[in-house]
Amino acid sequence: MAWTIILAVVLGVGWLITHALASSVDPWDNDTSRWFAGERTGDLNEVADVGTFLGETPVGMAVAAVVAAAASLWQRSVRPAAYFALLVAGIGGFYWVTTTLISRQRPPVRILDPGLVPDHSFPSGHVATAIAVYGGTALLCWWLAPRTRPWVWVLVLVPVFVALARLYQGAHHVTDVLTSVCYTTAWLAVVATTLLRRAPAAAQGSSAQGSSAGSASRAVTTG
Template structure:
């Protein structure tokens, strides 16, 4: 009985028996999501390009028309929140904090897999589905001209800040409503990328969808099994 209690308090990761199955599901899920992202990107840059580009470009021009000196710092700030170094830094700090609090490797493993997954999505999609940036002045200099699809900044923000919400949802139910405020940060990054002319609307929305789905898949396979085990141990 004491051994059972000790293991419930010090979870070190996936169950040995479940790890291979979970890894297989993760790999298949990643491949499926990647296929959908690349397939959608191919459609909007080939078959449906003539239908998508006109209104996509109109949206970009509308955001460019809203630029003012007072809004420019918000655009810079939103972009900063989605930078890889910032997003990964937030993820590392949150992973350490939740792992130490729960005495478990699961939060760290959750973030590691989530970050690795979106990095792979972005690398493959930007090289397979090359797309020119919107036809407006881009306020974020130095961007690769044909890497508009998808938005790495938005995906990074969804995983970094959305990950905090997911971990809070799983481990701190009393703080769920407050943690929901952190979801405003990915939205700010999305608007900033549109404002700065770095991406089309379809680029940023694609990133929201695939990053959110991947985050939930990883959470389901990495975080929830541990909670189920703890619940059954407590009940016994």
């Protein structure tokens, strides 16, 4: 149900951007794309290639598979694997349906990522993959390993890097990227709330040990 609602919103936004609001959105989007193109240098081109690589679907799926397998083995539970499977399947569905029904041309600048489908600008699949995989990993670490919480923000920087890289390369308009940020974050929240809302096993174990120790202490005192 949640997936269908999010998809409907994404399609509605896509229709508005490409039809009703096109005359208002396109000039701003195109000017922003031209600004990014004007800032290009050889060194930045190579940096942007790295950002695009991190958001590639095969790379993201490989990272998700490794993290899911490691976390599932560690926890002896299929929950982490199910978590990533649902995340990945969801964003894949969003992208496929939206690019099939919404046609939007790429920005009017030289695109540095060759081979892209010309009218699949909306939304950004790379950004969606990055948020789902790296953002999803950050949430999983937050849930499973509380000690890593001061450092998980580093993973959150990866989707930001990917988004800037796609804008820099002229692959997407700003509104394409922002839409991906919004719908993938919403889907991540839905999946995390559904599958990660229980306390971590480690925390449960600590609580159980604490309760046992407390009971033993009370028994000794009573005795």
